[in-house]
Amino acid sequence: MDQYQPPLADISFALEHVVGYPDIAKLPGFEHADLDTVVELLEQCGDFMAAAVAPTNRTGDTQGSRLQPDGTVLTPDGFKEVYHQYVEAGWGSVPLPEEYGGGGFPRTVGLVIQELITSANMAFSLCPLLTQGAIEALLHYGDDALKERYLPKMVTGEWTGTMNLTEPQAGSDVGALTTRAVRQGDGSYAITGQKIFITYGDHDMAEQIVHLVLARTPGAPEGTRGISCFIVPKFLVNDDGSLGARNAVETVSLEHKMGIHASPTCVLSYENATGYLIGEENNGMRIMFVMMNSARLGVGVQGLAVAERAYQQSLAYAQERRQGLAAGASGASSPIIDFPDVRRMLMTQRAHVAAMRYLMLLDASYVDISTHHPDPAVRSRADEIVGILTPICKSFGTDLGNELTSLALQIHGGMGFIEETGAAQHLRDIRIAAIYEGTNGIQAADLVGRKLGVRGGSSMLEFLGTMREIEPQLADAGTEFDPIRVELGRQFDALEEATRWMVRTGPGDPNAALSGSTPYLRMWGLCTGAWMLARAALAAPATGDAGLAESQLVLARFYAEQLLPQCASLLGAATAGSRDLFALDAGQLSGAARKVRS
Amino acid sequence: MDQYQPPLADISFALEHVVGYPDIAKLPGFEHADLDTVVELLEQCGDFMAAAVAPTNRTGDTQGSRLQPDGTVLTPDGFKEVYHQYVEAGWGSVPLPEEYGGGGFPRTVGLVIQELITSANMAFSLCPLLTQGAIEALLHYGDDALKERYLPKMVTGEWTGTMNLTEPQAGSDVGALTTRAVRQGDGSYAITGQKIFITYGDHDMAEQIVHLVLARTPGAPEGTRGISCFIVPKFLVNDDGSLGARNAVETVSLEHKMGIHASPTCVLSYENATGYLIGEENNGMRIMFVMMNSARLGVGVQGLAVAERAYQQSLAYAQERRQGLAAGASGASSPIIDFPDVRRMLMTQRAHVAAMRYLMLLDASYVDISTHHPDPAVRSRADEIVGILTPICKSFGTDLGNELTSLALQIHGGMGFIEETGAAQHLRDIRIAAIYEGTNGIQAADLVGRKLGVRGGSSMLEFLGTMREIEPQLADAGTEFDPIRVELGRQFDALEEATRWMVRTGPGDPNAALSGSTPYLRMWGLCTGAWMLARAALAAPATGDAGLAESQLVLARFYAEQLLPQCASLLGAATAGSRDLFALDAGQLSGAARKVRS
Structure with a gap:
């Protein structure tokens, strides 16, 4: 029942026709990553994730990772073997720099790979995700010696990161952290403190774990300005690159969580552990932001990926399960997909998942433009757009992850509440994504604070203007696009009104802007989602595939008429x-x- | 942290000032249940639930009920003892007829007791809830012999029901069920078949379990018209009322569920078990509807009760947990309740919980009017209103149960995902409530089908007219009520438009009405919720409690301006x-x- 089918048809259409991947592949450095190459690669990747990784999802949940009496962490049966296959195939290295052994593919491609591995097994996918975050921090701020010592084996995945x-x-x-780092005579630091919620803080899938640890040096300023970032390897690394003595970091305990049971969430204790400074002292928050900004889009993708998996399962169930007789049907019973309310739950999932995927791919493509476009002005604007879209993708994407996995469970009726069905696991697994890497409330605060403040609100208003360019395009495209155009126009108006209120109000009364931040972010999520579906509907006829064109038109119209109107209803709460x-x-x-009786 | 405090202040205000309980107490038969008596009783009940039942909630979740090798079901530690205390205190019998040993109190009072026990421990509360459903079926359709044999011990709770x-x-x-019932020479029936999802189908808390079983007699019509309802006791009952031989019903297995782990969900096998017909053959669906209609409001209460418990926990956490510095604050850190987005999550919970409680108490008070009012016309209209409100309470109440427990978890940040915190349990426990007793989709179908069809739509349109009588009252109440009046008017307009569309469309195109049924039901939920809060805000000044009056005004305004507008945004989806x-x-x-490349 719960067999994962990589949605490569959707993905390749999105890449080619919706987010303009062919233009990304023309950027300097991406010439080897043309669309045909990429789609073939992603097909192979999807095959691997479906065949090797997806079957570990349910057993990983029931068995979970376990702390052994000797202090080591044992992952569920099969994880170690599958991880070795993953390293062997090199899937983790595809979007990483060729200089350190990576494939040098665009972030856009990396995002698809992350969707595929996360749909296959979210708990498993966290190990590579964290590793990539650590790699990015090292790439940006590590000195050559650190890079040469750690990056090659982290890029292959032989070593993992936290x-x-x-x-x-x-x-x-x-900024309230208290872990101490004291400089030693040899230039290394002695790290002492306790860290919690460390994903894959220990495990048995790789020979080495490279911890990135935030700590304070003696006399450092208070708060976030006094934080430094260190590499603390599980095993010290000899000069020849071989592994040496065990470092003084221990796993104290594992958390008992609502979901992602297979992902060990560790309490780690550092007791004069040997660490190496990344960059300069007191620069830790900047480094952490590099890791987090990258990871935030990645967490948004988790909402998409788990919702996609849950949707597939609910669609299959709705086609198989028969109960009662639908209107106009004959025979003994109908599959429940023939009942309107089940259809509504399926369409709601389908439309949101499609919109989220387009939006996240667009965000990733702007990441690629911001790093690889030859024109600095284009790079700079792309970076601003990434700043706008990333908190939306993280927050809206993971809120929808919660909402859509719950719809998928609902379609299963009573069976959905039974763990063996697997629908409940998706809901339980994804629940953390709205919390970690900055809670969704913090994402909303980031949007109305830092992001809205860029050029006094002009950055976001200009992006809204870019979105509104679709209205004349829809008007030219034929009468069947009229309802989409009308509803988009109405909702863009509401978003613009809210944005102007935020720009006006925020500087003088930050608390007023923060009070509306969460509904305001959702307004953005709904509008960007509807906009991307409309773009897809406009682009689809060019494929010559009439069924595809029809489905994109229906999805865009359904979203515009039946989901998007929530946007304007949030204007009151936002303002x-x-x-x-x-x-x-x-x-x-x-x-x-209060006293009970008046 | 997770200490339950019965919200008796809210409840007593609701009874006295919002839903007019003093008028219920004046109905014939309820004279002994005046407000003072009831509030004192409920305070004692709340004390018992908080002190005795609430502490079993977390251990019940971690330990769960277990099927023993000998085929019996063991409930978690403490359940048996607490259940005996519950029976001893007589809490289950309060709203049941005095003729069979009950307290003869109104359903309205029974609803509060159900809220209290469910907040204390939802999994525990299911055993009394199911027992009451079985009692109601027997009361309405059992013959005197069956009633005298079974009811007295079921009313006390010594025997439980399924x-x-x-x-x-x-x-x-x-209607697709296949369990067989064959009449024996002595007038009893031999029942054979397998039933699933049987809540408290076996357990060790009571000496006897009385199963109500739907089955088919030989030659019965197909579908729902050929179903009969039987009593199948776990132990046969001797003529003197003592327990005799074990009946042929066995527990095959227990389900492994996402939540309510302490509640044993059984697969039961009947193998020529001895059963006794309730009422007449082929009348089973009507009997089952009696049980279900009563249980549906009860399931709605579960959404309210678990949301209340989760809200209390998140409010306490938000006051204790300190992170960062809020705007305008001084010192090292602020409690997170001082951050606007946390406030939004708290206010959203508070407003929805208050609105739901008022609405469910109103529904229950109409149940009391429908059964106890001397005027048949008043009884009949009250019964129509119960028919409208019950699917709304069940569906909207349990949808909110899911949404609000998720907000409560979110306030806990990363700790919310850790099971020891207890926030995740509330979310896991309540997830079933949107599914059982008729999925929420079925409730919505009931609303746009049977309920909207009553007097060609007049029943619902008249109720909408009753709700709109609040608009002039708000206009007379002072300018501070203006924003509430304006927004209610706007949203009632949308609800009226949707209702007229449904009345017009449904008869000719049932599938069109069903397609909009879920958003349409939510429109009702939001409007009735806002209406009840506005009623409370209008009534509160009469208490002379300025703080209470202010809080009710704020809740009504917050709901009207920031939550209610979703109603009109659903008009497109509904129609x-x-x-x-x-x-x-x-x-x-x-x-x-589809094929991957175009």
């Missing part, structure tokens, strides 16, 4: 200010605190 | 008809099925 930010008192408030949110004191917020 | 509808091929389609839902074939619904 991110060590969180401490019990320092979650969203990273209400902080008054009512803060009007009740703690006693009034409680229903038990 | 509902046996579902079979593997017969879920939502009850779009079936075209786009059915436009895509299975191939177009899949992203993998």
Whole structure:
């Protein structure tokens, strides 16, 4: 039942016709990554993920990772073998620099690979995802010696990486961390402290684990300005590159989580562990932002990927399960896909998943433009757009991950609540994605704070203007596009009104802007989603595939008429200010605190 | 952290000032249940649920119920003892008829008791809930002999009850069931078949379990018209009322579920078990509807109750957890309740929970009017209103249960994903409530089918007219009520438009009405919720409690301005008809099925 089929038809259409991948492949450095090459590569990748990785998803959930009495972490049966196959095939290295053994493919391609591995097994996919984050930090800020020592084996995946930010008192408030780093005579640092929520902080899939650890040096400034970033390898590395003595980092315990059971979430204790400074002292937050910005889009992709897997399962179930007789049907019973409300749940998933995929691929393509376009002005604008789209992709994408996996479960009826069905696992697994890498509330604050502040609001208003260019295109495309154009215009108006309110209000009253930030971000998510589906509907006829053109038109219209209108309904919440949110004191917020009878 | 505080202040205000409980207490038969008596009773009940039942919630989840090698089911530690205390105190019997040993209190009071026990431990609460359903079926359709034999001990809770509808091929389609019942020489029936999803189908908390089982007699008509309902006791009952031989019903297995782990969900096998017909042959569906209609409001209450518990926990956490510094704050850090987005999540929970409680109490009070009012015309209209409100309470209440427990988890950040925190359990537990007792999709179909059809749509349009009477009341109440009045008016207009479309369209094109049924039901949920909060805001000043009056005004305004507008945004989806839902074939619904390159 729960057999994963890589949606390569959707993906290749998206690359070729919706997000303009052929133009990305023309950027300097990507000449070897033309569309045909990429699609063939992705087909092979999809085959691998479906055949090798996807079957480990359910067993990984039931078995989970376990802390052994000797302090090592054992991953579920099959994980180690599949990970070795993954390294062997080189899937992790495809988008990494050729200089360190990578394939040098665009981030856009890397994003698709990440979708495929995450749909196959989200808990498994976290190990490569964290490793890539650590690689990016090293690429940007490591000196040559560190890069040469660590990067080649991290690029292949033989060594894996972790991110060590969180401490019990320092979650969203990273600046509150207290782990100490004291410089030693040989230039290394002695790291001491406890870190929590360390994904794949220990495991048995690779011989070496490279921890990136945030810590404070003696006398460093308070808060985020006094944080430095260190490499702390599980095993010290000898000068010849071979592994040496075990470093002083221990796994204290594993968390018992709601989902992603196969992914070991470790409490790590550092006791004068040997660490190596990345970049300069007190530069840790900047390095961490490099890792996080990359990871944030990656976490958005998790929402997409798990929703895609859950959707596939619910679609298959809806075609097989028979209950009652649908209107106009004959025979003993109908498959439940013939009932309108089941259809609504399927269409809602299908339309949101398609829109999210287009949007995330667009974001990734702007990442590629921002790093590889020859024109600095184009690079700079692309970087601004990445800044706008990334919190939307992370937050809206993972909110939808929660909502859509719940719809997929609902289609299964009572069977959906039974763990053996597998539908519940998708909902449980994806629930963390709205929390980690900056909670969705923090993403919304980033959008109305830093991102809206770029050029006094002009960056976001200009992007809205870019989106609105689709309205005349829809008008020219034929009457069947009219309902899409009308609804998009109405909703863009609402988004523009909210944006102008934010630009006007935020500088003088940040709390008012923050009060509306979450509904405001969702307005963006809905509008960008509808916009991408409309772009796809406009582009589809060029494929000459009438069925495809029809399906894209229907998805765009369904989304515009039946999902998108929520956008304008959020205008009131986005622009209400902080008054009512803060009007009740703690006693009034409680229903038990007042005297019982008046 | 997760200490449950019964919201008696909210509840007593709701009873006295919002849903007019004093008038219910004046109905013939309820004279002993005046407000003072009831509030005192509920305070004691709340104390019991908080002190005795609530502490079993977390251990019940981790330990779960287990099937023993001898075929019996063991509930988690403490359940048996707490259940005996519950029976001893007589909480289950409060709303049941005095004739059989009950307290003869209104359903409205029973609903509050159900909220309290469900907040304390949803998995535990299911045993009494199912028992009450079985009692109601017996009360309405059992003959005197059956009633006298079974009811007294079921009313005390010494014996518990179950509902046996579902079979593997017969879920939502009850008519497809195949369990056989063959009449024996002594007037009893021999029952043979397998039933699934039987809540508390076996357990160790009571000496006897009374199964209500749907089955077919030989030659019965096909489908739902050929179903009969039987009592099948776990132990046969001797003429003197003592327990006799073990009946031929066995627990085959327990389901491994996403939540409510402590509630044993059994596969039961009947092998020529002795059963006794309730009412007449082929009348089983009518009996089952009695049980289900009562249970549907009860399941809605589960959404309310678990959301209330999760809300309390998230409110406490938001006051304790400190991260960063809020705008305008000084010191080292602020409690996260001072951040606007956390406030939004708290206010959203608070407003929805309050609105749901008012609405469900209103529904229950109409149940009481429908059964106890001296005027048949009033009873009849009250019964129509129960018919409208019950699917809304069930569906909207449990959808909100899912959404609000997820918000409560989100407030906990990374800790919310850790099972020990307890926030995840609430989300996992409540997920089933949108599915059982008729999926929420079936509730929506009931609303646009049977309920909208009552008097050609007049029943629902008249109720909408009743709701709109609040508009002039708000206009008279002072300018601070203006924003509420304006927004309610706008949204009632949208609901009215959708209703007239449904009335017009449904008879000729049922599939079109069904296609919009789920968004249409949510429009009702939002409007009735906002209406009840506005009623509470209008009533609160009469209490003389200025803090209460302010909090009710703020909740009503926040809901009207920031939550309610979603209603009108659903008008398009509610009235779009079936075209786009059915436009895509299975191939177009899949992203993998088409050829990869165009």
